[in-house]
Amino acid sequence: MNLTKINKSKYFSWVQCDKKLYFDLNLEKKYRNIRPSNKQQLLNYTFEFFDRKYKNLYPKLTNKKDIISSIKSCNTFYSLDFKLENEKLSLHYDAMLFENNIIKLFIVKPAIYPKKNYIKELNLQKYLLNNFFDNEIRSHLILINKDYRFNEELPDLDQYLNIVECTEKVESLNSNEIELNISQINKTILSNKLPNTKIGSHCKSPYQCDYFDNCRTKLPDFHVEQIPNQSKDLKQNLLALNITDIKKLPDMEYFTSLQKRIIKSVKNSKEFISDELGNIMNSFKYPLFFLDFETIISPYKIFPNTKPFEPIPCMWSLHSEKQFGVQIQGMYENKIYYDRYYKFTGEDPRREFIEKLIVSVGSSGSIFIYSDFEIRILKKIAIMFPEYKHKIDLIINRCVDLLKITKKHYYHPKFKGSFSLKSVSKILTKENMYDLEFVNSGDDASRVLIDLITNKINSGQRKQIELDLLKYAEKDTLNLVDLYKHLKSVSEFM
Ligand code: SF4
CATH class of the missing domain: 3.30.420 (Nucleotidyltransferase; domain 5)
Structure with missing residues (x-):
């Protein structure tokens, strides 16, 4: 298989699960449950916001060459919707501002709160920028202000957009991990073999996997995954037992009463009906x-x-x-x-x-x-x-x-x-x-x-x-x- 550069989608697909990346590359699209994206409108608002704020102050650059040369020669600019790539990675950037010799990076998310995976995405973008420049990089998310009240007019973008600086959170992540991940992703792509990864909590985190049903067709009818409200400890205990079928579970102390009721009902193939x-x-x-x-x-x-x-x-x-x-x-x-x-x-x-x-x-x-x-x-x-x-x-x-x-x-x-x-x-x-x-x-x-x-x-x-x-x-x-x-x-x- 020819190696193509790793983009955001491949990178985070692999981070969630190597098998998911394998399926992305090998399964026809019809087997996927693709989530429709609702980001475009917010991107348009962001572009409008940046243009309004910086158009008369700084040049707007769209081309990789100009961006690199401007940063190297300390020339202020802003840039929207551009692509940056090196020999390993190819990433799209939503917005960037270069002023006072500092690179300010922005990722747009139609969400209210910053999430862990958004911070990881900022870290990946920062990692690629660090390959080109030594400048200080500040990372931001462009989110939506949950308290904004829509009226008859178009939204007031100064109030509607919520720009959250996440530099500290991004700095706290380990960039060496990205290097390792990239080399593992390349191995997965090159081997083109179905990884043996088992289902687990990663199938729903950070998103429900597109192949969720696909990976569950040959499981026991009553898989331990079906036990609801599993704590971290319970998940580890179940993993240690290496039992996948609820019917084969031994009696265990640490189940809640609801979980016990469910296990009993499955083992006895019988409904539970309370006396009340x-x-x-x-x-x-x-x-x-x-x-x-x-x-x-x-x-x-x-x-x-x-x-x-x-x-x-x-x-x-x-x-x-x-x-x-x-x-x-x-x-x-x-x-x-x-x-x-x-x-x-x-x-x-x-x-x-x-x-x-x-x-x-x-x-x-x-x-x-x-x-x-x-x-x-x-x-x-x-x-x-x-x-x-x-x-x-x-x-x-x-x-x-x-x-x-x-x-x-x-x-x-x-x-x-x-x-x-x-x-x-x-x-x-x-x-x-x-x-x-x-x-x-x-x-x-x-x-x-x-x-x-x-x-x-x-x-x-x-x-x-x-x-x-x-x-x-x-x-x-x-x-x-x-x-x-x-x-x-x-x-x-x-
Ligand atoms: S359903 Fe789970 S195991 Fe299967 S590909 Fe997705 S994340 Fe991996």
């Missing part, structure tokens, strides 16, 4: 509601009077079960109804969202949700529309978190350690499986919602994507109905 579940499931008041919100989260302005990364509620889905008629042999005949709200037109949906919800859930009956997400969103809406605070508080008081109940009182081996609604739905009816073309997770829903609202979807696909999104939201609450029925029915046999 029956009473709990009989304590709810009709009509029963099953509620789920879809929100969008964006670093950029979608609607005025919002903040970056603030979840903006745009859709709700509501199933309800009502008793009606007379009791027949002690049972009422129940009926399921469906209601929903959505607005894809690009107008701010928040007021209508809450007004319609207040009407739809009425004034009595338990409202099932899955996690406290809906409550957190309702509290934010109450701050935004204080005139509805009282009604929203009444809704919140009726909310019942079915996730909390499930976690504490029920487990099925098919959950495989996960209590996400998607995992839990595996034991429910087949028709509710998540198998849509465009939307199969909350993240998909949020991304697609943003694209619909900001009109980024072509008219040919728009109808199908809208339908998928509506179906996805409906499935979520239908799964809640089924989960409720399942918990009620299993608890009746206790």
Whole structure:
């Protein structure tokens, strides 16, 4: 295999896992789950910010030769979106400022807080610069100010961008490690053999690996990785045991009660049902509601009077079960109804969202949700529309978190350690499986919602994507109905 220069993507792919780099180089793209990047808009803002600030002061350089010669001759300049390379590395730089003989380096990240891997990226960029120059280098991240409030206008970049100096953090990292990494990466590329690296916590850190599912096709059905909330110690103990199958685990002290329950359930191939579940499931008041919100989260302005990364509620889905008629042999005949709200037109949906919800859930009956997400969103809406605070508080008081109940009182081996609604739905009816073309997770829903609202979807696909999104939201609450029925029915046999 021909050696090409190592770029950022190859370098950090290998740093996460050598097998990941092997797959990047050898597997077709269709096997990857590529995360869409949302950096371009922030890059554009950064370029605008630098141009506005420095255009009349310093020359703007784009060419490697000019950059090198200007630094060597101590000539001030700024530079945006350029590439620097030596015989081993080839890196893109977002922004650089050279003044007072100091190189100021900037990496743009659509995020609020500096993360470890961003600092490592700055260190790699600094390492390459050190190959050319002896100058002092100061490293910065260009992030987003979480408290910035969007208004009708374009963002005020002086307030919106949050430039964080990270020189000290970068200096604390070891640059010798980069040299070693580069030589190991070259070995991995040259050997072109599938590394024998096992799955582990690195598969999710710093990002969930693109080949996460790919590497798990031949594992035992109940792999120890499925034991949730593993502490560092527990991970090490499991590694030392060299046992991958939960069914083969010896009894161990250091599991939490939830972990013990899961292991026992898997070993006995039997559900766990707590003694209290029956009473709990009989304590709810009709009509029963099953509620789920879809929100969008964006670093950029979608609607005025919002903040970056603030979840903006745009859709709700509501199933309800009502008793009606007379009791027949002690049972009422129940009926399921469906209601929903959505607005894809690009107008701010928040007021209508809450007004319609207040009407739809009425004034009595338990409202099932899955996690406290809906409550957190309702509290934010109450701050935004204080005139509805009282009604929203009444809704919140009726909310019942079915996730909390499930976690504490029920487990099925098919959950495989996960209590996400998607995992839990595996034991429910087949028709509710998540198998849509465009939307199969909350993240998909949020991304697609943003694209619909900001009109980024072509008219040919728009109808199908809208339908998928509506179906996805409906499935979520239908799964809640089924989960409720399942918990009620299993608890009746206790
Ligand atoms: S899933 Fe894990 S083991 Fe497999 S390539 Fe990715 S990081 Fe490596």
